[in-house]
Amino acid sequence: MTILHPEFLLVVGMLGLYLYDSLVLLASNEALLTPAGGGRWSALFGAHGFQVRGREPCLPNPLLPHRPLYRFSWNAAGAADPGPPWTPPAGGGTAALAPAIWIMLLALFVVVPLGFFSSLGVRALVAGIVLFYVCALAALTMVWRRRDEFALGGRRFLALAFESLTCPPFALNLVRHLSLGLRPGVDFLAAIDGRLDDAARAAALVQVIARLESEIDWEGEETVRAAALKAHLQVLTRECKACRAPNS
Numbered sequence: 383m384t385i386l387h388p389e390f391l392l393v394v395g396m397l398g399l400y401l402y403d404s405l406v407l408l409a410s411n412e413a414l415l416t417p418a419g420g421g422r423w424s425a426l427f428g429a430h431g432f433q434v435r436g437r438e439p440c441l442p443n444p445l446l447p448h449r450p451l452y453r454f455s456w457n458a459a460g461a462a463d464p465g466p467p468w469t470p471p472a473g474g475g476t477a478a479l480a481p482a483i484w485i486m487l488l489a490l491f492v493v494v495p496l497g498f499f500s501s502l503g504v505r506a507l508v509a510g511i512v513l514f515y516v517c518a519l520a521a522l523t524m525v526w527r528r529r530d531e532f533a534l535g536g537r538r539f540l541a542l543a544f545e546s547l548t549c550p551p552f553a554l555n556l557v558r559h560l561s562l563g564l565r566p567g568v569d570f571l572a573a574i575d576g577r578l579d580d581a582a583r584a585a586a587l588v589q590v591i592a593r594l595e596s597e598i599d600w601e602g603e604e605t606v607r608a609a610a611l612k613a614h615l616q617v618l619t620r621e622c623k624a625c626r627a628p629n630s
Contacts, residue, residue, distance in 0.1 A: 389498035396490055400551035404444055406562065407437035410593050412455045413570050413586070414440060415577065417470075423577040425586040426451070430593065447487065447554045448480035450561030454570035456590060457614075468566055468573035475528040476557045482521040487554050489514040518546055518553050525560065532560045571618075584625035591618050 406414065408428040418424040428438025442451060452470075489510045497507025522543050525532065529539060542560075546553035566573065571590070574583055594615045601608040 387498075389495075393491070393495050393498065396551050399549060400554055401441070401444060403549075403552045403555050404442060404447070404558070406440045406442065406451065406453075406558075407434060408440050408453070409437055409455065410596070411457075412438075412453060413589070414442070415452045415454060415570075415573060416442065416446075416449050422579070423470075423574075423582075425574060425578060425582065425589075427586075427589045430589070430596075442558070448476075448483045448557055450476045451558050452564065452566055452573075453562055454566060454568065454573050456570040465569050465572050467575050468568040468577070470577075471531075471564070475524075475531045476561060478524060478528075479521050479557050479560075482517040482524075483554060483557060485517045486514050486521075486550070489517070490550055490554070514550055514553075515547070518550070521553070521556055522546060525556070533564060534560070538563070580625045584622050587618050587622040587625065591615060591622065594618065 406428075408414070412428075414426040416424050416426060426440055426442060428440040430438060432438065442449075450471075454468075493506055493510030493513060496502050497504065497510060500506065522539075525534065525542070526539060529535075534542075542556065546556060574586055578586060594611055598608060598611050598615065601611060
């Protein structure tokens with residue numbers, strides 16, 4: 383019988399904690415927007431039809447922890463007018479944290495394992511730990527100085543600092559925690575206007591339509607809300623077809 387080394391289990395445990403902390407639970411009328419590089423944006427949805435504690439789990443790309451996530455919802459009551467558009471934050475704070483996030487990730491998942499599984503031994507292990515905590519403290523100091531930009535109160539900052547320093551894998555999601563804590567207050571359907579290209583917008587509308595159809599299935603046939611949801615569904619279906627038309 384093969385016995386796994388404790389060091390291997392520790393690395394796997396750190397990876398598991400990182401993925402667990404990366405998981406975002408979304409309500410059925412919620413989605414995420416994240417920058418995709420080159421000025422583009424992507425919409426992320428939860429697993430439709432599968433719920434954890436009544437919410438849909440969404441796992442953002444674990445290889446991109448430096449990119450912020452913004453949570454939006456759409457009006458589940460069936461409002462056809464999504465309201466004013468959304469202007470993304472300037473991003474200076476989260477962009478400045480990116481180097482620290484990547485160095486911490488390399489420290490935990492490259493340098494520390496080298497200490498366990500190579501001839502570098504204790505030297506690499508100590509180097510990885512020191513490198514991680516230096517970057518974590520620098521990142522937290524930067525967050526504190528920009529706390530107004532993140533709408534971060536003292537209690538919330540202490541909670542973030544505590545979990546980042548006592549559970550290192552959680553520190554890798556610092557940018558995500560900060561951005562998810564911001565509530566844009568804009569309807570998702572308004573937020574994607576001008577942010578997604580036609581193909582991405584059509585794909586996002588398909589996801590919204592699927593959830594609206596589920597809402598209609600649960601709603602009574604003759605209710606006022608059911609009628610509003612059906613009217614909303616027709617509007618979104620037309621918009622989805624319009625987005626696909628240039629590419630068809």
